[in-house]
Amino acid sequence: MVRLQSYVLLGFTAFALAAASPATKRRTPLIKDSLPQVPRGWTLHRAAPAHHMIKLRIGLPQSNFAELEKALHEVSDPAHPRYGAHLSKEEVEELVAPHPESLDLVEDWLISHGFDVATLDRSPAKDWITIIVPVHQAESMLDTKYNVYKHEATGMELVRTQSYSLPEYLFEHVDVIQPTTMFGGGMRAMxxxxxxxxxxxxxxxxxxxxxxxxxxxxxxxxxxxxxxxxxxxxxxxxxxxxxxxxxxxxxxxxxxxxxxxxxxxxxxxxxxxxxxxxxxxxxxxxxxxxxxxxxxxxxxxxxxxxxxxxxxxxxxxxxxxxxxxxxxxxxxxxxxxxxxxxxxxxxxxxxxxxxxxxxxxxxxxxxxxxxxxxxxxxxxxxxxxxxxxxxxxxxxxxxxxxxxxxxxxxxxxxxxxxxxxxxxxxxxxxxxxxxxxxxxxxxxxxxxxxxxxxxxxxxxxxxxxxxxxxxxxxxxxxxxxxxxxxxxxxxxxxxxxxxxxxxxxxxxxxxxxxxxxxxxxxxxxxxxxxxxxxxxxxxxxxxxxxxxxxxxxxxxxxxxxxxxxxxxxxxxxxxxxxxxxxxxxxxxxxxxx
Known part of the structure; x- marks a missing residue:
């Protein structure tokens, strides 16, 4: 009976999406990352407090990483003419800087959630944006639910989620957002x-x-x-x-x-x-x-x-x-x-x-x-x-x-x-x-x-x-x-x-x-x-x-x-x-x- 209800719900969702406008579809939340189960050794303990603050790091795609990788191999290969000609900080940052379209779309998304883009904390290459938000806002932005998970052997606790989503239009413009699904090894992240x-x-x-x-x-x-x-x-x-x-x-x-x-x-x-x-x-x-x-x-x-x-x-x-x-x-x-x-x-x-x-x-x-x-x-x-x-x-x-x-x-x-x-x-x-x-x-x-x-x-x-x-x-x-x-x-x-x-x-x-x-x-x-x-x-x-x-x-x-x-x-x-x-x-x- 439960399985039948799931099929009915999935069918209804597919119909609703098909009927939606292209613009609405692009804003439909899609799962960016998920865990099939709570990692071994951890149990879901309770819901995360709504006002607990989380520092979210948003990684934007590094537009020319392939060029950086090519340069890395050349300057590190003794048989290559460029061997030893290491890149400067500025040259590296230029290669990993995100595409302007990615910056614009992510900034628009953050503006829609009340952020002032002029005050955002960014990495020198602008490929990372860091925000500090309460749990309830992170849940709204990522269409998810944060919980407190407890490590069985130590009693230690960790606020994480088993999945998070982004609007479809952002999928190609965000590589990763953490902390979300990273529980770390065994009982500690390191x-x-x-x-x-x-x-x-x-x-x-x-x-x-x-x-x-x-x-x-x-x-x-x-x-x-x-x-x-x-x-x-x-x-x-x-x-x-x-x-x-x-x-x-x-x-x-x-x-x-x-x-x-x-x-x-x-x-x-x-x-x-x-x-x-x-x-x-x-x-x-x-x-x-x-x-x-x-x-x-x-x-x-x-x-x-x-x-x-x-x-x-x-x-x-x-x-x-x-x-x-x-x-x-x-x-x-x-x-x-x-x-x-x-x-x-x-x-x-x-x-x-x-x-x-x-x-x-x-x-x-x-x-x-x-x-x-x-x-x-x-x-x-x-x-x-x-x-x-x-x-x-x-x-x-x-x-x-x-x-x-x-x-x-x-x-x-x-x-x-x-x-x-x-x-x-x-x-x-x-x-x-x-x-x-x-x-x-x-x-x-x-x-x-x-x-x-x-x-x-x-x-x-x-x-x-x-x-x-x-x-x-x-x-x-x-x-x-x-x-x-x-x-x-x-x-x-x-x-x-x-x-x-x-x-x-x-x-x-x-x-x-x-x-x-x-x-x-x-x-x-x-x-x-x-x-x-x-x-x-x-x-x-x-x-x-x-x-x-x-x-x-x-x-x-x-x-x-x-x-x-x-x-x-x-x-x-x-x-x-x-x-x-x-x-x-x-x-x-x-x-x-």
Missing amino acids: DTTSHIELDDSEPGASAAADDCTNTRITVACLQDLYKTKGYVPKVPGKNKIGITGYLEQYANFADLKQFYQAYVPAAVDSKFDVKLIHGGKNDQNLSLAGEEANLDVQYAGGISYPTPNIFWSTGGSPPFIPDLVTPTNTNEPYADWLDYVLGLSAEELPQTITTSYGDDEQTVPRDYAIRVCNELAQLGARGVTLFYSSGDFGVGGNNKTRNTCITNDGTNTVSFLPAFPASCPYVTAVGGTTNLTEVAVNFSGGGFSNYFPTPDYQKKEVESYLEKIGSTYDGLYNRTGRGYPDVAALGTSFRIIYQGRDVGIGGTSASSPAFAAVISLVNDALIAKGRPPLGWLNPWLYSTGYAALNDITSGSNPGCNTTGFAAGPGWDPVTGFGSPNFEKILALLDLEK
């Missing part, structure tokens, strides 16, 4: 990948800085292993490395000083610069020091010293434990950080950036993931090398059980779960190794994207690997997806100072700053010779750069009740092409140590 392995509970270092074992890795160990020892940066005033921080992960200066005293004495009086984004903080109360933030600044800084380090602390860690007045936090840290960094001048923008945070790809709506990835491409076009840790759950994404690998598309299909932004083809994803004679560490995130196709620069390597494994895991992953990671570095037993104690820590979030610091030194050598930095690394890496890496040929990344992918000669979705050899990289680039 998640670190580090984990404390060992707690000595003793202040200070327990052994010499260069005492290296499989269970004790220091800066000196990495300098020896990756052949950077003895290199003194030549242009630290021109070359910089950036480190992202989220989730109220605070990088502590007292811990850094103690770390340098123990492991990098020459750097003991140096610090990192702190930039606070969208309400970000960096509280120096020692009890609030973050293990992830400390790991990142201590190793990125320790390996690259005296290269200036910039630590960005971005506010917003949705969702959070609510109080009776404010049920949720609707910030989107990805977008807030990108807004800030894309607005930096050439002098302010670091040549190398490392990030140790990410989501399961499937928890990020496809349109939003694509848009974020395209924003990252803008940084690459400007000459920035972006590193992202590949995750710590093997082929199982960021699912902490590692064996419950189910899609959230309504089909409940068993599947490997790729990670994002590591799956974005415009970043260099870093997997993990273990032991001084490196093998793949069993938690190294890796696999194939369900959102992004295999890019041309890696098709040969991906096809070769898939040919080797044949039908193994057929149906569990996307054979035509972007393969990751691209490279790897040690990710176990790093010694850090955390809240005044010398402890061990591991994760691919250790691997990413370690690899990034080595490349930052390469950029220093390039800039000292009057040459441009490497920029987007992958075209160089897949064409020639792989020859300067330490190929990791054993180990695997189990998950989802499987043994995962296996490392082997050449590229593999566990360790990529392997770990860095600084001396070989310099030789390949015709540079001297």
